[in-house]
Amino acid sequence: MVQRMIWNQTAYFGAGAISVIPDELTRRGFTKAFVVTDAVLVETAVTTKVTALLDEAGIAFEVYQDVVPNPPIENVQAGVAAFRDSGADVLIAVGGGSPQDTCKAIGIVVANPEFADVRSLEGVADTTNPSVPIIAVPTTAGTASETTINYVITDTERGRKFVCVDPHDIPIMAVVDSEMMATAPRALKVATGLDALTHAIEGYVTQGAWELSDLFHLKAIQVIAGALRAAADGDPEAMDRMALAQYIAGMGYSNVGLGAVHAMAHPLGALFHAPHGVANGVLLAPVMAFNAEATGEKYRDIAAAFGVEGAATMELADARRAAVEAVASLTRDLGNPTTISGLGATAEDVPVLAQAAFDDVCAGGNPREASVEDFVELYASLLD
Incomplete structure (x- = not known):
């Protein structure tokens, strides 16, 4: 029987690991980052730990902080529009499962616009293009979204969650830094x-x-x-x-x-x-x-x-x-x-x-x- 395993291209671990992000962005030729996070992480300055590094390195970025728990389809669609307007060429997901999953869906839809309704991504999605490159920075020790080929979106109109499974969505890089998780309640x-x-x-x-x-x-x-x-x-x-x-x-x-x-x-x-x-x-x-x-x-x-x-x-x-x-x-x-x-x-x-x-x-x-x-x-x- 043939078995398949898919993981990130690169992953960094340990306290302070986020320090590698600017050099990795530069080395890979990215010019502007679109940071997907939520308002609580912005307010508590957790997201700032990453954006401050981008500032210091002179790397342009925009922050999309509208992600909510159990992210709905509308969250994804708004993020897709904001990404397209931003001129960014790389996504950085900063957060727990909700920002990570929203970021994956944004990256997939931008690269595969025929799935703009988001619902059609349910199950094993038949996408043809890899996601916009994603660097995933988890802020919780739980979902492992930074290294999975799955994400979960909520269809509020129909009162249900649906799972999307797509090898094209896996972040190219994961940065697992326990200091990013330390202030969680x-x-x-x-x-x-x-x-x-x-x-x-x-x-x-x-x-x-x-x-x-x-x-x-x-x-x-x-x-x-x-x-x-x-x-x-x-x-x-x-x-x-x-x-x-x-x-x-x-x-x-x-x-x-x-x-x-x-x-x-x-x-x-x-x-x-x-x-x-x-x-x-x-x-x-x-x-x-x-x-x-x-x-x-x-x-x-x-x-x-x-x-x-x-x-x-x-x-x-x-x-x-x-x-x-x-x-x-x-x-x-x-x-x-x-x-x-x-x-x-x-x-x-x-x-x-x-x-x-x-x-x-x-x-x-x-x-x-x-x-x-x-x-x-x-x-x-x-x-x-």
């Missing part, structure tokens, strides 16, 4: 950290997983299990480890897919504006329990990565329960919600959520086939 560090853990676990057990992707995902699980609690409380070394771990997870899941957790989280974000990582945190342990019997020995590996004593030799059923409980315990310790009621959902919403999850592109990668009725049961079990 604790709640955001928790949410994005749980997102990273979900990527690693779903990527490890997804139907498309294979030996190379397993290497990335298992290492990411191990690092996140050991670092997330301390990183959430601001420990710099732990933050540096989380920054790397979420990137490693992205190297894997981008190429092999995800599963039911993401399929269920997307409609929660679209309908209730639930932060994506928070929704993943609610869903991860329950979906792991649902999938357990379809995962072979892999939950044993997950339990061992979490440091469960005796994981290698205990009965498989016990190892599976231990893995689920280790994830549930971490989620509780971090203070993440544990019900969808806490995200705004009610029993009346469950049928709509279940159908949306069933229709989501991520559902197809789940290790255990899930019907609409299965999704109904899972959502209903998470109501207060």
Whole structure:
């Protein structure tokens, strides 16, 4: 069987890594940057850490700061128009998942204007041209959008999120600098950290997983299990480890897919504006329990990565329960919600959520086939 792996051309890691950006822009012959970010990052001077370097180097730039959480189609279309008016020749994404995903969509539409409606990019997009070159600078340790071929856009008119999968959208360069993540509030560090853990676990057990992707995902699980609690409380070394771990997870899941957790989280974000990582945190342990019997020995590996004593030799059923409980315990310790009621959902919403999850592109990668009725049961079990 032929397998494919796609990653950035170049990536830099470590505190202070953003210092390489001006030289890289100059070396690659770019003359003006279009910086895609959000208003909060501008107001808190996080984006300024990058634009100040451009200023010092005499590199022209414009800032597009209108990105909102769960970015809608309109956000992308406005960004496309602003980019075209700017005269820029390179995109710089500064932010978490929303600016990164918006930047990817802008770059793809500019290079492939026949997809200007954005909706037609859903699924595996049939684009012909690579995106406008993107340099991705994440400000959260979670989404790994800087190294994936995926992005998620919200269709507010239809009340749904949709996933776009396109090798043409991957940034040419990622700059993973933990100092860009340091000032994020604790709640955001928790949410994005749980997102990273979900990527690693779903990527490890997804139907498309294979030996190379397993290497990335298992290492990411191990690092996140050991670092997330301390990183959430601001420990710099732990933050540096989380920054790397979420990137490693992205190297894997981008190429092999995800599963039911993401399929269920997307409609929660679209309908209730639930932060994506928070929704993943609610869903991860329950979906792991649902999938357990379809995962072979892999939950044993997950339990061992979490440091469960005796994981290698205990009965498989016990190892599976231990893995689920280790994830549930971490989620509780971090203070993440544990019900969808806490995200705004009610029993009346469950049928709509279940159908949306069933229709989501991520559902197809789940290790255990899930019907609409299965999704109904899972959502209903998470109501207060």
